[in-house]
Amino acid sequence: MLNDVSTTPRTRMTSDGRRRQLLGIGLRMLVERPISELSVDAVAAEAGISRGLLFHYFPTKGAYHDAVIGAAIRRVLRNTAPDEDAAPEEAVAQFVRRFLEQVDRRRDFYLALVFGTGARSLGGDRVESLRLVFARRLVDAIGAGEDAVPVAHAWAAYVEDRALQWSDPAALAGRVPIEQEVTHCVAALDALLAVGS
Amino acid sequence: MLNDVSTTPRTRMTSDGRRRQLLGIGLRMLVERPISELSVDAVAAEAGISRGLLFHYFPTKGAYHDAVIGAAIRRVLRNTAPDEDAAPEEAVAQFVRRFLEQVDRRRDFYLALVFGTGARSLGGDRVESLRLVFARRLVDAIGAGEDAVPVAHAWAAYVEDRALQWSDPAALAGRVPIEQEVTHCVAALDALLAVGS
Numbered sequence: 072m073l074n075d076v077s078t079t080p081r082t083r084m085t086s087d088g089r090r091r092q093l094l095g096i097g098l099r100m101l102v103e104r105p106i107s108e109l110s111v112d113a114v115a116a117e118a119g120i121s122r123g124l125l126f127h128y129f130p131t132k133g134a135y136h137d138a139v140i141g142a143a144i145r146r147v148l149r150n151t152a153p154d155e156d157a158a159p160e161e162a163v164a165q166f167v168r169r170f171l172e173q174v175d176r177r178r179d180f181y182l183a184l185v186f187g188t189g190a191r192s193l194g195g196d197r198v199e200s201l202r203l204v205f206a207r208r209l210v211d212a213i214g215a216g217e218d219a220v221p222v223a224h225a226w227a228a229y230v231e232d233r234a235l236q237w238s239d240p241a242a243l244a245g246r247v248p249i250e251q252e253v254t255h256c257v258a259a260l261d262a263l264l265a266v267g268s
Numbered sequence: 269m270l271n272d273v274s275t276t277p278r279t280r281m282t283s284d285g286r287r288r289q290l291l292g293i294g295l296r297m298l299v300e301r302p303i304s305e306l307s308v309d310a311v312a313a314e315a316g317i318s319r320g321l322l323f324h325y326f327p328t329k330g331a332y333h334d335a336v337i338g339a340a341i342r343r344v345l346r347n348t349a350p351d352e353d354a355a356p357e358e359a360v361a362q363f364v365r366r367f368l369e370q371v372d373r374r375r376d377f378y379l380a381l382v383f384g385t386g387a388r389s390l391g392g393d394r395v396e397s398l399r400l401v402f403a404r405r406l407v408d409a410i411g412a413g414e415d416a417v418p419v420a421h422a423w424a425a426y427v428e429d430r431a432l433q434w435s436d437p438a439a440l441a442g443r444v445p446i447e448q449e450v451t452h453c454v455a456a457l458d459a460l461l462a463v464g465s
């Protein structure tokens with residue numbers, strides 16, 4: 072005899088599946104408008120569920136927005152993580168390369184995440200946490216001390232700006248090969264760490 | 269006989285005065301919410317005028333939002349300009365010092381401008397233009413060539429991140445004196461320019 076799950080109609084979803092679907096819709100919409108304009112009605116309509124059912128998964132509009140931003144940050148962190156077993160210099164290069172690729176592939180998504188999520192109304196917490204994870208990863212990878220975190224944190228902002236310049240559609244024709252950009256950013260970290268605090 | 273202006277009631281304003289008043293209200297409100305949530309009804313109410321009169325000065329909500337962001341950017345640029353006659357190294361130091369002071373004095377305003385203006389929906393144009401003016405100013409001040417602009421542009425992002433770390437209320441007790449932070453950022457520019465593109 073078939074179990075219950077196999078007889079569930081296709082339109083029924085597991086709780087986890089529904090949650091993932093709703094976050095996926097939010098991630099797509101995030102590219103088109105600031106998060107503060109992301110309407111839960113539009114999300115529920117696209118998912119084919121009622122507003123009430125959406126609020127079953129995310130109790131408030133704010134909770135839904137937070138979950139979407141959290142999912143966006145996790146996506147960027149997952150896509151830019153260096154390999155666990157990479158040597159220090161290679162780990163930095165991997166991070167820069169993967170970050171450049173991420174911004175190049177999903178530039179509007181990245182701009183939306185950093186500059187369109189109303190990070191301000193959260194006191195800049197989200198941008199802060201993204202750069203802080205980048206910084207701690209890098210400092211761990213190169214075996215530097217805690218006092219290197221502020222430089223690595225600001226270097227992450229430097230690399231972000233380079234990535235946005237490099238991936239600018241208006242400058243695409245004249246851009247340098249990705250490995251040249253990686254080399255620059257890796258050397259920039261060394262140079263900045265040598266400046267000292 | 270008194271002229272017309274002197275007999276104008278106090279509640280009547282010149283066109284320029286009214287425009288400045290409306291932008292001033294927007295600049296204050298910008299600190300409290302993302303620009304996309306800035307309501308022209310609330311602005312008109314605070315100014316004591318009708319919504320229709322506001323639209324006489326700014327034909328659409330978008331035009332008003334743009335004008336507020338433009339005024340915010342002009343304010344930051346004015347406050348951070350180095351002296352016209354400063355020597356190259358001193359011009360860089362003056363920019364960094366004035367930028368640190370600006371962010372420290374008006375941290376929420378700066379966060380609102382960069383991360384809360386829905387710069388994303390404008391393709392990041394506003395942040396871009398702010399950093400681009402910083403970069404061109406600096407490159408001019410130190411007499412470097414056009415090829416130094418991408419490094420100076422990303423260095424502006426580096427300094428911005430340092431300023432936000434330095435002015436973080438949670439880290440205020442342990443922060444270094446402003447001149448130490450200025451020295452670091454000036455040395456960072458030299459180090460990054462030496463890396464080359």
